Amino acid sequence: MRVLITGATGLIGSRITQLCHEKGIHVNYLTTSKDKLEQKENYKGYYWNPSTGEIDAACLDGVGAIINLAGENVFQPWTKSARNRILRSRINSLNVLHKLLSEQEHEVGQLISASAIGIYPSSLRKMHYEDETEIDDSFLAEVADKWEKAADRFTDLNLRVAKVRIGLVLSEKGGALAQMKRPVKYNVGAPLGSGDQWQSWIHIEDLARIFLHILENGLTGVYNGVAPKPVTNKELTERLAGVMGKKTWLPNVPAGILKVVMGDMSSVVLGSQLVSSKKIEETGFTFYYVSLTRALEDLLHKKTG
Ligand SMILES: NC(=O)c1ccc[n+]([C@@H]2O[C@H](COP(=O)([O-])OP(=O)(O)OC[C@H]3O[C@@H](n4cnc5c(N)ncnc54)[C@H](OP(=O)(O)O)[C@@H]3O)[C@@H](O)[C@H]2O)c1
Incomplete structure (x- = not known):
């Protein structure tokens, strides 16, 4: 089996990609950087530029399913032009793929596209399930909503479409955990805002396994990509400090200061999303990392290579 992955790098x-290789699944990938192109039998790179519509049509050779993750990094100041790039990069990527699939003969039967739990309205109490119809009024919720609608268009091409609303991904290689570790390491880690906001985290290994589970079982529809036991921001900070052998002693960082420093982007750290993993578990998926402490111990005590 061969899959095409966008954002594979x-x-x-x-x-x-690593998990596909462990399972003997070959990967074609689309990249916007020519210097990331490789040509191995199980890892073949193809160039594309979603903003101009350029795409190497050979990327579909032998491909039965597409995993779509591509998009400009959201962790940058949200100027007007950055907002435009963050949104357009995701919509353009899907539109370019849609056009190629509609013009060329292919064997692609499935699209699994990334989305984000930031689509759910921020709430300290409400548990969010995939059938929630209300969306948050933030910029990221608008991006996720439009991203999901662009993915839904692939049903017109008779593809099975699944969308994964990804939570706070914990990885030893970067992302949110690297940002959270730094202040804790220097003993200046502190909860953000009230610290009561929910953080629906997931270990990166379980997230990769969810994508593969959806692929292998041909699932369709929306699935939350979060672990079964979300924690508050305060608990996350304290557990991280505990696993790192540090203490948290500073008062919370006031929400007002975060809003001044981060602008609208403060909604990313102050927003509260309590999100359920029940639906994916009901399809037979079992998490390796249910306990946050175990996930952090695994990630922080692992050699990064
Ligand atoms: N990490 C999280 O906690 C999290 C949470 C919710 C949702 N998500 C979403 O899940 C997706 C994958 O996340 P990630 O953390 O793996 O992101 P990442 O490390 O930033 O990787 C995204 C990839 O997208 C490609 N890309 C960047 N700018 C692009 C553009 N303008 N047009 C087309 N492709 C572009 C890049 O690949 P090339 O350089 O090879 O082109 C890059 O490697 C992202 O879209 C992200 O928004 C992530």
Whole structure:
């Protein structure tokens, strides 16, 4: 079996690629960087530029399914032009793929596209399931909503479409954990805002396994990509400090300061999303990492290579 992955060179994509290889699944990937192109039998790179519509049509050779993760990094100041790039990069990527699939003969039967739990309205109490119809009023929720709608268009081409609403991904290779570790390491880690906001985290290995589970079982629809036991920001900070052998002693960082320093982007750290993993578990998926402490111990005590 061969899959085409967009964003394969990123944090999540590289872990999904590794898992595909462990399972004997070959990977074609699309990259916007010519210097990331490789040509191995199980890892073949193809160039594309979603903003101009350029794509190497050979990327579909032998491909039965597409995993779509590509998009400009959201962790940058949200200027007007950055917002445009963050949104357009995701929509353009899917549109370019849609056009190629509609013009060329292919054997692709499935699309699994990334989304984000930031789509759910921020709440300290409400548990969010995949059938939630309300969306948050933040910029990231707008991006996730439009991203999911662009993925849904692939049903017109008779593809099975699944979308994974990804939570806070914990990885030893970067992302949110690297940002959280730094202040804790220097003994200045502190909860953000009230610290009561929910953080629906997931170990990167389980997230990669969810994508493969959806692929192997031909699942369709929306699935939350979060672990079964979300924690508050305060608990996350304290557990991280505990696993690192550090203490948290500073008062919480006030929400007002975060809003001044981060602008609208503060919604990323102050927003509260309590999200359920029940639906994916009901399809037979079992998590390796249910306990946050075990996930952190695994990631922080692992050699990064
Ligand atoms: N990590 C998280 O906690 C999290 C949470 C929720 C949702 N997500 C979403 O899941 C996806 C994968 O996340 P990640 O953490 O692996 O992201 P990442 O490390 O930033 O990787 C994203 C990949 O997208 C490609 N890319 C960057 N700018 C692009 C553009 N303008 N047009 C087309 N492709 C572009 C890059 O690949 P090339 O350089 O090879 O082109 C990059 O490696 C992202 O879209 C992200 O928004 C992530």
